[in-house]
Amino acid sequence: MAMELFPAVLIGGPPNSGKSVLTHNLTQTLRERGVQHYVLRAAPDGEGDWASEADLSLVRTILVPRAWTLAFVEHVCQSLAHRHLPLIVDIGGRPAAWQEVIFDYCTHAVLLTPDSPSHTMWLDLVRRHNLLLLADLRSELRGVSVVTATRPLLRGVIAGLEWGSRIRGPTFDALVERIARLFAYDRDELCRSHLISAPVENAVDLDRLARTLGVPFTGEKATWQPHHLPCLLDYLPEATPLGLYGRAPNWLYATVALFTRPAPFYQFDVRLGWVTPPTLRLAPPTPDAPLQARLIPRDDHTWLEFAVPSAYLDYDDAGGLAVPPIPADKGVVLSGKLPHWLYTGLALTYAPLVPWLAVYQPQLGCAVVVYSADETRTIGDCIHDLPQ
Incomplete structure (x- = not known):
């Protein structure tokens, strides 16, 4: 499209x-309502949903400030230009003039x-870049949320935007309704297209599969848990070309990629469309890698x-990247703020070398075993032995 x-x-x-905080609450509420969209973090130190869902003390140890670069801005613009779904764009608070080009790839704004x-x-800024203003809101940490106008745009106060909080109130509800109407594409039609x-005959809609397997939903949002993995693998064909479509944790994608091997595995990325995991090579990364x-x-x-380090990694540049050799007599846990397609690439690289492999998800506070040739570890087990 x-x-x-x-x-x-x-x-x-x-x-x-x-x-x-507002972005996180918007996307969670829209997902629960089944509104198809994604969030694009258009600032180099922007974090994903995990930062609002994980333990705050853990978040503070993981967050790493990063500087804006021209390459990062170009990457954001490219992602916006090739979007495959409606987007919510979370941008930095002090955009320099050379960063404002990002605005030109957006259509609407919420202030x-x-x-x-x-x-x-x-x-x-909004007027200069000809964005359609949906809402003009005042942020008050300790105030009371109130709607002061709904036409021609939403105006009011939105209060209580604290880290880790779930927002309620008339202003937030009105904003959700406005964005939901704007994003009112038929979910089944989008999914079908x-x-x-997909470049493979067997392409799986994860939401539909979740309902088939009895995975619980919060509204229209599937809540996959590690104990669902054995049932998932019982359902899917092993060593058969496969594509995965939809939202799911990094550990689920890694599990299915490993289960599919040696057959081709494809995954849908909202910025890239259908992609395969990159092929990586075992070698110590250079300091500037x-x-x-x-x-x-x-x-x-x-x-x-x-x-x-640069806050983004272009998929086209990922093939052949060096990843460090590791001991072959112990398991491995993969962690880091990485796209799903890189996690699947890493899993495919390391799994043949180790007795078991797990993927860390900050929201769970543990790493989930996604592959095991060791009788002491089972797929779906959680590893809580986290480094300090």
Whole structure:
């Protein structure tokens, strides 16, 4: 589907106005309602949903400030230009003039500002880039949420945008309704068009599969848990070309990629469309490599913590990247803020070398075993031995 079919709503406002908290609450509520969309973190230090769902003390140890670069801005613009679904765009609080090109790839905006000076600045940005303003909201940490106008745009106060909080109130509800109407594409039609374009005959809609397997839903949002993995693998054909479509944890994608081997595995990425896991090579990464890794020895496994110093890694540049060799007599846990397609690539690289492999998910506070040739570990087991 062409880019112009799908809106991209920019969430704008100064630092510490609650944009990321609002974005997280919006996407969670929209997902529970079955509204098809994704969030694009358009700032180099932006974090995913895990940062709002994981333990706050853990989040503080993982968050790493990163600088804006021209390459990062180009990457964001490319992702926006090739979007396959409606997007909510969470951008930084102080965009420089050369970063404003991101605005030109968006269609709408929601402003969230705490005071008049920041409101004036952000309103000027929205007007200068010809974005359609959906909502103009004042952020108050301790105030009371109230709607002051609904036409021609939503105005009011939204309060309580604290880290880790679930937002309630009339202003938030009205904003959800407005965005849901804008994103009102038929879910089945979108899914069908994406599945038809899959480069493999067996392409699986994960939401439909979750209902078949009895995975619980919060509204329209599937809540996959590690104990669902054995049932999932019993259902899927082994060593058969397969495509996965839809939202699911990193450990689920890694499990299915390993179960599918040596047959081709495909996964749908909202920025890229259908992709295969990149082929990686075992070698110590150079200090300037785009993918870095830290090895943390544990009693029965190696904890591998990956990082992308530039805050983004282009899929087209990922093939052939070096990843560090590890001991073959212990299991391995993969961790880091990485796209799902890189997790599947890492899993396929390391699984043949080790007795078992797990993938860490911060929201769970544990690593989930996704492959095991060791009778002491079973797929779906949780590893709670986290490095300090």
